[in-house]
Amino acid sequence: MRAVRLRLGERRDMKVSLGRKTLILPSPTWVVGTYNAGGKANAMTAAWGGICCSKPPSVCVSLREATYTYGAIVDRRAFTVNVPSADQVQLADYLGIASGRDVDKLAIAGLTAVRAEHVDAPRIDDFPLSLECALIHTVKIGLHTLFVGEIRDVVADESILNEKGRPSIEKLNPPVFSTGEAAYYGIGASLGPAFEIGKALQTAEE
Amino acid sequence: MRAVRLRLGERRDMKVSLGRKTLILPSPTWVVGTYNAGGKANAMTAAWGGICCSKPPSVCVSLREATYTYGAIVDRRAFTVNVPSADQVQLADYLGIASGRDVDKLAIAGLTAVRAEHVDAPRIDDFPLSLECALIHTVKIGLHTLFVGEIRDVVADESILNEKGRPSIEKLNPPVFSTGEAAYYGIGASLGPAFEIGKALQTAEE
Numbered sequence: 001m002r003a004v005r006l007r008l009g010e011r012r013d014m015k016v017s018l019g020r021k022t023l024i025l026p027s028p029t030w031v032v033g034t035y036n037a038g039g040k041a042n043a044m045t046a047a048w049g050g051i052c053c054s055k056p057p058s059v060c061v062s063l064r065e066a067t068y069t070y071g072a073i074v075d076r077r078a079f080t081v082n083v084p085s086a087d088q089v090q091l092a093d094y095l096g097i098a099s100g101r102d103v104d105k106l107a108i109a110g111l112t113a114v115r116a117e118h119v120d121a122p123r124i125d126d127f128p129l130s131l132e133c134a135l136i137h138t139v140k141i142g143l144h145t146l147f148v149g150e151i152r153d154v155v156a157d158e159s160i161l162n163e164k165g166r167p168s169i170e171k172l173n174p175p176v177f178s179t180g181e182a183a184y185y186g187i188g189a190s191l192g193p194a195f196e197i198g199k200a201l202q203t204a205e206e
Numbered sequence: 207m208r209a210v211r212l213r214l215g216e217r218r219d220m221k222v223s224l225g226r227k228t229l230i231l232p233s234p235t236w237v238v239g240t241y242n243a244g245g246k247a248n249a250m251t252a253a254w255g256g257i258c259c260s261k262p263p264s265v266c267v268s269l270r271e272a273t274y275t276y277g278a279i280v281d282r283r284a285f286t287v288n289v290p291s292a293d294q295v296q297l298a299d300y301l302g303i304a305s306g307r308d309v310d311k312l313a314i315a316g317l318t319a320v321r322a323e324h325v326d327a328p329r330i331d332d333f334p335l336s337l338e339c340a341l342i343h344t345v346k347i348g349l350h351t352l353f354v355g356e357i358r359d360v361v362a363d364e365s366i367l368n369e370k371g372r373p374s375i376e377k378l379n380p381p382v383f384s385t386g387e388a389a390y391y392g393i394g395a396s397l398g399p400a401f402e403i404g405k406a407l408q409t410a411e412e
Contacts, residue, residue, distance in 0.1 A: 015331075016367065017323075018360040022263045023373050024337055025289055025380045026234055026393070027256065050233065050256025051385065052268040053347035057228045060266065060352065062258040083231060089397045093404030098411065108410045117223075125221075131230055139343055141259035141354060146266065148347060154224040161222065166386030167229050174231045175397055176382060179257065180372030182400040187232070188392030191295045191381055195388060198299030201315055 022048075022179055029092050029175040029184060032061055033080035033113065033122045033130075034072035041106055041113030041122035043082070044069045045096030047177040048144060057151040059131060062144040068100040073135060073147055078119035081149070083129040085160075086173040086186045091126075093184070118152035128157035129167055129174075228254075228385055235298050235381040235390060238267055239286035239319065239328045239336075240278035247312055247319030247328035249288070250275045251302030253383040254350060263357040265337060268350040274307040279341060279353055284325035287355070289335040291366075292379040292392045297332075299390070324358035334363035335373055335380075 027047040034042055049061035059081055063070045073079050084092045091109050098105050106113055106124070113122035116132040123130040133149025162168040175184040191197075233253040240248055255267035265287055269276045279285050290298045297315050304311050312319055312330070319328035322338040329336040339355025368374040381390040397403075 014364040016362050016364050016371075018362055018371070018373075020263050020357055021360055022257045022260055022265070022357065023335075023360045023362075024234075024236075024257060024265055024287060025335065025373060025375050025378055026232060026382055028230075028232055030230075048257045048259070050266065050268075051228045051230060051254045052266065052352045053254070053350040054228055055349040056347070057226050058347055058350075059228070059230055060256065060258065062256075081230060086394075086397055090403045090406065093398075093400055093402070094407040095404070097401055097404045098408065103411050109407055129229075129231065137345055137347065139345055139354070141262070141264055141343065143261040144259040144264075146258045146354070148345070148352070151226055151228065154227055154229045156222050156224055156229075158220040158222050162387065164386075165222075165224070167224075167231060167384075169231050169382070169384035169387060169389075169391055172231055173394075176232055176375070176393060177400065178373075178375035180370075181368065181375060183375075184397035184400060184403075185375055186394030186397055187382060188292075188379075188394035191292055191390035191392055192299075193389050194299055194383065195303055196299070197296045197390075198301070198303045200296065201300040202304065 025178060027177040027179050029177045031082040031084060031092055031095055031124055031127060032069055033082055033124050034069050035076055035121060036072050037075060042068060042100030043095050043106060043124055045092050052148055058148050059133060059151060060146050060148045062146045064144055076120045077135040078121040079133050079149055080116055080121045080123050081131040081133060082124040082127040083174050084127045086175055089175045089184050123155060128160045128172055130155045231384060233383040233385050235383045237288040237290060237298055237301055237330055237333060238275055239288055239330050240275050241282055241327060242278050243281055248274060248306030249301050249312060249330055251298050258354055264354050265339060265357060266352050266354045268352045270350055274305050282326045283341040284327040285339050285355055286322055286327045286329050287337040287339060288330040288333040289380050290333045292381055295381045295390050329361060334366045334378055336361045
């Protein structure tokens, strides 16, 4: 325990109040895929989201009502969440700048929409990881509305899977969004296994 | 556009269906701080969460009803979200293994709880970034319940701020949780500014 206390003592410094702001880290860089009323595929990038339930497996994304994607999710009650890799971050950024109301973003970005097998929304086939989601909750918070999607399938490029068939964060290298800096970062070094490295502290419980 | 298309062409490979699972990346490693009915501070680590609204600034975390923290949030209608740095990942992992119902996790980890100024919950002072949150929505999804907290203040170590006074993801180096691998990773190289690097594709819109 002494080592831990010393380490903490070294890093304590002045606390600064930053006010009522969404300054938390890390955030994801996810691309939400939808069909509009005419059945045309669209995709927009969103950083306000996260996993929100294990059973049923669910993910949430929050969108402004003004976005084109918002109306599509409400109409179709479905969306996909697609995860780009670091080398596709320029495409993801573009999908967060332009609106599907004005242009065919997927055509301009050279991306391919494929109908999801389990929900009424398009997967973006070029991105290595996609979740097919059925809308199960809608929570109007304020400027943003939170959509909870039940994950009906996860579709991955075989090349990003580890030896256990799970998505490898090193192979996928998903862009991390730094909220206050409005910038993207890659994934760094391994820090160790979860539910394992903390066990050393349990000896102090006795 | 040709360069983008070629790059995408190179990485397309076999698609694999992984089923109904919470296999999305990246996820955060956040420590939720609460007071129990007796006013004792506790903290637990959660990876199911994200920002969910800009106005009012809000963050969501999802917890199982079985956790000790769940009852504390329902009772006090407040919580903090504390972000450790990579060199504190062992502490964060411990806070996700043990339960405050059984042990005084903060004492064992050598961490200091400080009453939040704006909500009825403790900040974990040793962690470099903390959000003080007032509960504004509770959504029972299934095994997990999603709590939306309005951010009443962000408190940061001065040492993790950039020249604009915003949290620097490189200085904070928050652990990223890899869901399917149950492992933590640090932050990697900069991939460029958001709402900027995608502008190059807008020339193709005309």
